[in-house]
Amino acid sequence: MRRLPIYFLIDISESMVGEPIQQVEEGLATIIQALKTDPHALETVYVSIIVFAGQPKTLVPLQEIVSFYPPKFPIGSGTSLSKGLGHLMYELRSNIVKTTYEVKGDWKPIVFLFTDGVPTDDTQAAISEWKNNWQRTANLIAVSFGNETDTKLLGQLTENVLHFKNTNVQSYKEFFKWVTDSIKTSSISVENNSSGFELAKLDGETISKIDLTKEEPNKQYVDDNYVVLSGKCQNTKRPYLMKYRKNIAPSIYAGIELASKNYKLVGAYQVDNNYFELADNSNFNNKVNTEELFGAPTCPCCGNQIAFAVCVCQKIHCIGDEQISTCPWCNNQGSYGYGEGGFDVNRTQG
Numbered sequence: 001m002r003r004l005p006i007y008f009l010i011d012i013s014e015s016m017v018g019e020p021i022q023q024v025e026e027g028l029a030t031i032i033q034a035l036k037t038d039p040h041a042l043e044t045v046y047v048s049i050i051v052f053a054g055q056p057k058t059l060v061p062l063q064e065i066v067s068f069y070p071p072k073f074p075i076g077s078g079t080s081l082s083k084g085l086g087h088l089m090y091e092l093r094s095n096i097v098k099t100t101y102e103v104k105g106d107w108k109p110i111v112f113l114f115t116d117g118v119p120t121d122d123t124q125a126a127i128s129e130w131k132n133n134w135q136r137t138a139n140l141i142a143v144s145f146g147n148e149t150d151t152k153l154l155g156q157l158t159e160n161v162l163h164f165k166n167t168n169v170q171s172y173k174e175f176f177k178w179v180t181d182s183i184k185t186s187s188i189s190v191e192n193n194s195s196g197f198e199l200a201k202l203d204g205e206t207i208s209k210i211d212l213t214k215e216e217p218n219k220q221y222v223d224d225n226y227v228v229l230s231g232k233c234q235n236t237k238r239p240y241l242m243k244y245r246k247n248i249a250p251s252i253y254a255g256i257e258l259a260s261k262n263y264k265l266v267g268a269y270q271v272d273n274n275y276f277e278l279a280d281n282s283n284f285n286n287k288v289n290t291e292e293l294f295g296a297p298t299c300p301c302c303g304n305q306i307a308f309a310v311c312v313c314q315k316i317h318c319i320g321d322e323q324i325s326t327c328p329w330c331n332n333q334g335s336y337g338y339g340e341g342g343f344d345v346n347r348t349q350g
């Protein structure tokens with residue numbers, strides 16, 4: 001039986017923290033569950049999951065559906081699409097069985113790329129490699145989660161760039177059903193020896209195709225759609241992330257219309273210690289002023305009232321009602337007061 005390899009290449013950068021990554025986690029589990037009851041898929045489909053933040057990682061190596069167990073998704077720092085793509089191509093090279101005179105190889109692999117942001121590194125080399133070596137031997141579907149993705153860039157990889165409006169839980173359900181249906185129809189069409197790749201019908205409401213001729217290119221190395229700050233819990237020593245979403249507030253000053261930018265709190269989330277392993281090692285120093293940030297969360301690890309205390313070492317941790325606090329980053333001890341006005345803090349790459 002020839003295999004139909006399905007690769008999921010998933011952005012697990014900080015901006016995915018919270019609802020998006022939870023929904024992807026559950027969504028992948030429902031896809032596998034549904035495929036397990038589909039005779040065509042069960043026979044031909046093999047699945048692998050690759051994640052990328054500042055670093056890439058194979059979360060699930062290519063395997064048959066029967067033995068597939070849905071993984072828990074980590075969160076990492078940065079969005080290195082080039083390393084994600086590089087790792088995908090490495091996996092494809094190592095795993096795909098080519099057709100020769102003796103052997104009938106695998107069907108054309110299908111890659112689903114999910115990303116919600118802007119790459120934080122230069123992607124041109126990886127994109128050229130993809131164009132030269134893989135664009136014709138694999139089918140790639142790039143799915144933009146939300147409105148903030150660099151779709152022009154994704155359009156260089158594939159003509160299948162889709163926009164998923166991740167508005168609520170129901171839209172995630174519909175989206176993952178669409179992915180499941182696409183895998184099912186593809187597994188049937190390879191059996192019939194036709195194209196071997198057939199996306200399910202788009203409803204145009206939750207998922208729609210992006211007109212790539214209309215988008216303006218943008219190039220930047222910080223994902224500015226979110227501000228994400230990383231902190232460490234004083235009590236549990238666990239890392240956590242505080243996520244703020246960009247908000248453009250129109251204001252009028254001296255009769256001139258201005259748009260002032262600020263960031264509104266989405267939430268605070270505990271992350272695993274491997275957050276640091278999946279981070280980009282390059283020197284990154286980008287600041288945001290606290291006056292631009294609206295909302296202050298409690299610590300998601302221990303429930304301390306204030307998650308946003310900044311130590312002299314410039315790093316963020318939580319504080320409770322103790323007299324003397326100990327910074328979990330540098331072990332400096334001190335008492336904290338409320339600062340006057342805004343101050344700069346380090347933000348993550350997103």
Ligand SMILES: [Zn+2]
Pocket residue numbers: 232233234235236299300301302303304318
């Ligand atoms: Zn804490």
Ligand SMILES: [Zn+2]
Pocket residue numbers: 311312313314315327328329330331332
């Ligand atoms: Zn410190």
